[in-house]
Amino acid sequence: MIDLAVLRNDPDVVRASQIARGDDPSVVDQVLAADERRRSALTEFESARAEQKAMGRDVAKAQGDEKAALLARTKELAEKVKSLQAEADAAETAARELVMGIGNIPEPGVPAGGPDDFAVVKHVGTPRDFAAEGVTVQDHLAIGEGLRAIDMERGAKVSGARFYFLTGIGARLELAILNAAMNLAQERGFSPMITPTLVRPETMRGTGFLGKHADEIYYLEKDELYLTGTSEVALAGYHTDEILDLSDGPLRYAGWSACYRREAGSAGRDTRGIIRVHQFHKVEMFSYARPADAAAEHARFLETEEAMLQALELPYRVIDTAAGDLGSSAARKFDCEAWLPSQERWMEVTSTSNCTTFQARRLSIRERGEQGTSPVATINGTIGTTRWIVALLENHQQADGSVYVPPVLRPYLGGLEVLTPVA
RNA sequence: GGAGAGUUGACCGAGCGGCCGAAGGUGACAGUCUUGAAAACUGUUGAGGGCAACCCCCUCCGCGGGUUCGAAUCCCGCACUCUCCGCCA
Numbered sequence: 427m428i429d430l431a432v433l434r435n436d437p438d439v440v441r442a443s444q445i446a447r448g449d450d451p452s453v454v455d456q457v458l459a460a461d462e463r464r465r466s467a468l469t470e471f472e473s474a475r476a477e478q479k480a481m482g483r484d485v486a487k488a489q490g491d492e493k494a495a496l497l498a499r500t501k502e503l504a505e506k507v508k509s510l511q512a513e514a515d516a517a518e519t520a521a522r523e524l525v526m527g528i529g530n531i532p533e534p535g536v537p538a539g540g541p542d543d544f545a546v547v548k549h550v551g552t553p554r555d556f557a558a559e560g561v562t563v564q565d566h567l568a569i570g571e572g573l574r575a576i577d578m579e580r581g582a583k584v585s586g587a588r589f590y591f592l593t594g595i596g597a598r599l600e601l602a603i604l605n606a607a608m609n610l611a612q613e614r615g616f617s618p619m620i621t622p623t624l625v626r627p628e629t630m631r632g633t634g635f636l637g638k639h640a641d642e643i644y645y646l647e648k649d650e651l652y653l654t655g656t657s658e659v660a661l662a663g664y665h666t667d668e669i670l671d672l673s674d675g676p677l678r679y680a681g682w683s684a685c686y687r688r689e690a691g692s693a694g695r696d697t698r699g700i701i702r703v704h705q706f707h708k709v710e711m712f713s714y715a716r717p718a719d720a721a722a723e724h725a726r727f728l729e730t731e732e733a734m735l736q737a738l739e740l741p742y743r744v745i746d747t748a749a750g751d752l753g754s755s756a757a758r759k760f761d762c763e764a765w766l767p768s769q770e771r772w773m774e775v776t777s778t779s780n781c782t783t784f785q786a787r788r789l790s791i792r793e794r795g796e797q798g799t800s801p802v803a804t805i806n807g808t809i810g811t812t813r814w815i816v817a818l819l820e821n822h823q824q825a826d827g828s829v830y831v832p833p834v835l836r837p838y839l840g841g842l843e844v845l846t847p848v849a
Numbered sequence: 850g851g852a853g854a855g856u857u858g859a860c861c862g863a864g865c866g867g868c869c870g871a872a873g874g875u876g877a878c879a880g881u882c883u884u885g886a887a888a889a890c891u892g893u894u895g896a897g898g899g900c901a902a903c904c905c906c907c908u909c910c911g912c913g914g915g916u917u918c919g920a921a922u923c924c925c926g927c928a929c930u931c932u933c934c935g936c937c938a
Contacts, residue, residue: 468899472907479868479907482919486867500918626928669859669896790897799896 551741565768602838607810611680621660657681706812720803778807
């Protein structure tokens with residue numbers, strides 16, 4: 427939720443934000459009008475209520491006829507208070523719903539436009555010249571099947587399309603990546619967390635995932651629980667309704683969880699292999715920081731993601747996502763994209779968002795300041811997922827179908843330096 | 850699944866249907882005392898909202914309804930916590 431004060435004092439900032447995101451700028455005026463209605467309804471209710479309370483005190487003191495007369499009057503007033511309260515509540519709800527529909531205001535420097543209007547921040551590493559090396563490029567599934575690491579067919583048999591088994595070295599490889607990620611995060615001050623993956627509607631709504639992309643989320647109707655698509659949801663919900671002490675710096679968590687996504691809008695895309703699946707694992711960084719520190723924390727997240735990519739010796743680029751592709755909570759988002767040799771394109775492997783105070787305001791997560799409390803900032807970012815297996819297999823494949831293991835993963839694989847195909 | 854107990858401010862813990870946003874205590878902060886500290890004493894100490902702002906006013910005693918002129922207090926529903934029994938591991 428954006429700051430209503432900004433919207434009131436500086437509506438043009440919000441209009442510009444809406445335009446940059448490709449959203450409707452006229453909601454700003456709708457919100458202003460609704461807020462106006464809300465405040466006047468509230469004022470009316472409050473004065474009637476104050477009168478009622480004052481009269482109630484008189485009733486308590488009065489006796490006999492006097493009391494009977496007062497009671498008659500307060501009875502009328504009670505009706506009035508009730509209806510004014512209903513009006514005020516309705517106006518409140520209406521205004522709130524409108525405000526909730528507005529996305530976060532992008533940081534200065536974020537490119538305007540949609541998914542294709544990102545800015546490339548940098549390239550790191552160079553994709554291998556497989557032709558020059560005499561390697562015929564295989565895609566991750568072919569390599570993975572050669573290693574007996576990935577079994578899509580049985581995944582489909584058991585659970586349907588976009589499900590898979592990681593078998594043998596495949597399972598170990600995923601654990602290795604996630605453990606290495608967890609280890610790196612811990613070195614950088616993130617406290618390890620294993621989080622719930624089923625959350626209540628309030629939590630899902632609070633984190634801003636129930637907006638336009640609600641279709642992406644699995645919902646268990648009988649239990650009124652949502653399956654989370656990232657541990658960000660649980661980690662953001664963790665401190666809901668709390669007042670935090672950030673005097674020793676940001677609170678940093680590294681969440682490990684299964685992630686579930688319906689992939690409703692992506693039928694036909696990335697259908698081969700494990701690039702886009704309904705269930706995977708992820709290690710996610712999450713910080714609660716002072717708003718003034720949020721951008722620096724965000725930069726730290728990006729740097730940590732890059733450190734992980736570099737440790738895995740993967741060529742990648744960093745993009746600064748355009749406003750229209752930000753997601754409602756984010757004010758800025760950097761994605762790291764690893765090279766995907768089989769398709770000769772870049773593939774998103776990490777994503778880090780600075781949500782400024784947007785999530786915290788919805789979830790009522792604050793810190794105590796000189797004059798009362800104020801919402802904190804939240805930052806999230808990926809350091810490892812099942813999808814990284816794809817980048818790893820493809821970029822480190824050898825002519826004979828074996829796969830080079832970067833040193834950082836070896837301790838988690840019993841010292842293995844090369845993954846070799848099963849004959 | 851069955852039976853019972855509970856949910857009050859940072860924490861513990863009282864609370865009759867009518868100045869109860871809530872006694873008392875702990876903690877924290879400030880002051881007095883002290884060379885300094887401790888102890889003692891005194892005071893301050895919840896959140897959200899309305900108002901340009903102060904005063905002031907409103908809301909909040911797990912959540913949502915209801916009864917009532919008036920609800921932390923009575924009634925109903927839900928969530929969560931704890932105990933016991935059963936069942937499954």
